[in-house]
Amino acid sequence: MPDNPLAPDWLQRPDDPNAFAAEVWPPSLRREPDGTAAIAGVRVDDLAGRYGTPLYVLDEDYVRSRAERVRRAFTDAFERVGSTAEVYYAGKAFLSTDIARWMTEAGLRIDVASGGELAVALAAGVDPSRLGFHGNNKSRQELDRAVDVGVGTVVIDSEQEIERVAAAASARGRVQRVRLRVRTGVHAHTHDFLATAHDDQKFGVALDDAERLASVIRSHESLDFVGLHCHIGSQIFGADGFAESAARLVAVHARLLQHGPVPELNLGGGFGIAYTSADRPDRIEDLAQRVAQVLAAECERADIPMPIAAFEPGRYIVGPAGITLYTVGTTKPVVLDAAGGTAERLYVSIDGGMSDNARPSLYGSDYTSRIVGRTSQADAALVRVAGKHCESGDIVVYDDYLPGDVVPGDLLAVAATGAYCWSLSSNYNYLTRPAVVAVADGRSRVIVRGETIDDLLSRDLGAGHVAAESGAAPLRDSDAPGPLARTNGGPSVETGRPRLNEREEAK
The missing domain is CATH 2.40.37.10 (Lyase, Ornithine Decarboxylase; Chain A, domain 1)
Structure with a gap:
């Protein structure tokens, strides 16, 4: 049959609409x-x-194997150019205590971007020194907590945040390791909302301001400046953007070395995956090798030692699983x-x-x-x-x-x-997650655990009031007909098991 004229050009009619494309679906x-x-x-x-x-379903072994694969790809690539690499799992893609444990068992560090994500990582037993804390508007309470527990690195996102982190560390007699997030001006080929290195957006500081702000950071005895950080976007298929960003960062990194040690350089994440058969992301091994080679060449040109390179994949690890x-x-x-x-x-x-x-x-x-x-x-x-x-x-x-x-x-x-679905989920129209x-x-x-109608009503303090005024008990999962009782497959609050549908209850 000919293709439907309503179909986009990239979508090909499959020979077998029952088949699972190997590049898109979990291999299991x-x-x-x-x-x-x-x-x-x-x-x-x-x-x-x-x-x-x-129902969200994760192939656990596939998540673990992809975490190990990306760690090996970067550590091997940078060993070949005489340096080392650290890989942080970007928790915003999807974070739970189990995921956090899987990542640490695979040898990865973890990035968190809120007090809530920090709490999940700590609840999983992750060593705080292996955490990085991101965010363009970290609250004072979040910064206090991060310093209290000994978070390994705080990523400073604005000039104002320098004083906040310094004050939090000084008040606790700590020296807090920090990175400075910069915008390199490299705009990845992605959706505008996903590109994060161009100038007209909320993250980071201008690359031209990096030397001045690094000097401000170094003026605080309670801060330890360890390097620059950038992130050029998400769902990026090729290495060109990372290579160009690395080249721009090395030039500033070299000037910063003239005033003190700069042991690290964080190039962020954003490595793409195949959502359809038309998507062709680079192999992570090829991308890692290209970035390592470019960074090594730029450092040689600048006559400076190779820094420890850091990367922050999230979607790449958990999305396809x-x-x-x-x-x-x-x-x-x-x-x-x-x-x-x-x-x-x-x-x-x-x-x-x-x-x-x-x-x-x-x-x-x-x-x-x-x-x-x-x-x-x-x-x-x-x-x-x-x-x-x-x-x-x-x-x-x-x-x-x-x-x-x-x-x-x-x-x-x-x-x-696996990535950015559960973490972006909501209760719109009062659907349970x-x-x-x-x-x-x-x-x-x-x-x-999936949410239930009980969960939704438990946060609505007026629900119990109305029930009391009317003399009726508030609607609970157990009172609802089958479709409501099964909404999103949430397990029973009382038993933790999924509720039976209406037909099963009638038996």
Whole structure:
């Protein structure tokens, strides 16, 4: 069949709409003999039945292996040029106590960007000296806490913050290691909201101000200046931007060395992943080697020793290891004018949406989907996977091909949702946030409990008041009919187990 004229140029009609593209899906995701998919040996229909949908699912071994791979890539590349590298996991991609432990066990440090993320890392038992603390507006309370617990490095993001960090450290008789975040002016080829090194944005200070501000930092006995930090953006496929940024930083780094030691240079993260088969990110080994070679060449040209290089991947590690499971609720064919005639797009509505994956609405991000509860012999149909929110922009997958016989009740999976989905999730329209389940060796376990209606009402202090005035008890999960009781598959507050649906309760 010819491609649908409504499809974007990058999207190719698949020969088999049941197949999982190796570059997009976790390698452990396979079809069972009956056509149902299993990830890390766990059937998706069993996951949906036990935990409900929507459901975030993480392949634990794949997360761990990607963390180890990126650490090896950078340490090996920099050893070859006579230096060392440190890798920090960017916790903003997705952080839980389990994730933090997986990262430290893989030899990574961790970046946090708020007091909450700091609390999660500490609760996981992470050595505070292996933490970096980011943020363009860290509160005094957050800085006090960071210094109190002995956070390894605080990234100073503005001139005003120098005095705040110095005061927090001085009051506690500490010397706090700090980096200075700068804008190199290198604009990565990415969405404007994801590019973070151009001048007209909130992060960091101008590169031209770095020497003056480093001098201010060094004037404080309670601060230890260890180097510059930059971050050029996110979802970056090539090494060119990192190479150019490194070259610009080395020139300033060399001048800073004239006034004291500068042991480190942090080049940030933002390494891209494949969300669709059209995406072609560089291999992390190739990227690491290119950056190491450029940094070595620039340092040789400037006649300075190689600094310790630091990097901050997040999405690269956890993104490809995650999928989100949904249940199809309705399908709706829409006929549109196209190419001098008409063409049909099938809208497939699911039981989640922008509350569990905000990236398509925020950035226009593309994703890949598949029906995973069965296989089909039907021809591929162009679909748009829509959420259930009261927003026309509530789209999870803008363009993809699925079997044309997709029907209500089908299990659907979306790939590469391990990063920035749970961490950006919300309660919009009072949907409860899904659970996060880790799978490994044929077993599953909840690592972040899904929310329930009880959770939502527990924060609304007026709910109990209204119930008391009316003489009625407030609505709880256990009082709700099946669809409400199962919302997002949240486990029971009382038992910690997923609630039964209406049909099961009637048995």
